[in-house]
Amino acid sequence: MELQNRAERICRKHLTWQRGQVLFPREVFGDLSIAMQRRVLRTLLRVYRGHLLRVGFSHIEEWRLQLAEGSSFQLSLPQVAVSATTEYIFVGDLLAQEWSPMVLQIPGQVKAGHFTIRAELLLAPQASGEESPESEDFDLDALTLPLMVRPRHEGDRIQPFGALGSKKVKDLLIDSHIPLQQRDFLPLVCDQDDILWIPTVRRSAKGALDRSTGRVLRLSYH
Structure with missing residues (x-):
């Protein structure tokens, strides 16, 4: 725990944000022990993404080497690009240009910033037993089409799956440790009435599958 606390202090002291990327001085990194280098790299990823989903020891070690x-x-690490110059370590891509709301056809896909959002139509038996951290399933007949993919708006609210009542999207992003510099660039997948899904963050309670579900909408991102 002490090593991790020290890694977090080092990152707080030296990391900076620039156009959506995390920057860390390579000279500072080179002066650290191997064990501390690994912890600092993991901390940089956690700062950028809010989690370490699908990132294992082998990924960190390849990066360190x-x-x-x-x-x-x-x-390329799982769901994130890293790079380096002789002076800096970079985590993430430069933020994309702002993008406008767009209709998501079923089936179909759209490009929203660094995300590609895909919609598939399945029958309920096809969807059973298949789970992925990059996808969510919805009861298509419980939704009001067409689907839209858009940036967040001031005052947006979502009813998170498993929660009582709705919550401000802003508060949800804060609770999920999404960096301020990324929040306006996350796509929101919506039907005509509600926010259904914020990729990498949370899905809505709307459209949850049950025994009566016949047609399944599978949303995924990469």
């Missing part, structure tokens, strides 16, 4: 070589590089 690339940094040990001292040259510039780019590397």
Whole structure:
């Protein structure tokens, strides 16, 4: 625990944000012990993404060994790109240009910033037993079409799955540790009445599957 606390203090002291990327001085990183380097890299990812989902020891070690070589590089980790120049370590991509709301056809997909949102139509038996952290299933007949993918708006609310009542999207993003610099660039998938899903964050209670579900809408991102 003490090592992790120290890693967090080091990151708070030295990391900066620039156009949606986390930056960390490579010289500072090079002076750390190997054990501390691993913890700092994990902390940088957690600061950027809010979690370490699907990132294991092998990913961190590959990243650390690339940094040990001292040259510039780019590397793709699960759901995040990392890179380095001779001066800085970078986590994430430069923020994309602002994008406008768009209709999501079923089936179909749209590009929203760095996210590609996909919609598939399945029958209930096809959806049973299949779970992925990058997808959510909804009862299509409980939704009001067409679907829209849009940036968040001031005052947006969602009724999170498993929660009582609705919650401000702003508060949900804060509770989920989504960095301020990323919040306006996260896509919201909505029907004509409600927010259904905020990829990487939370789904809505609306459209939950039950025994009467016949047609399943599967939303996914990459």
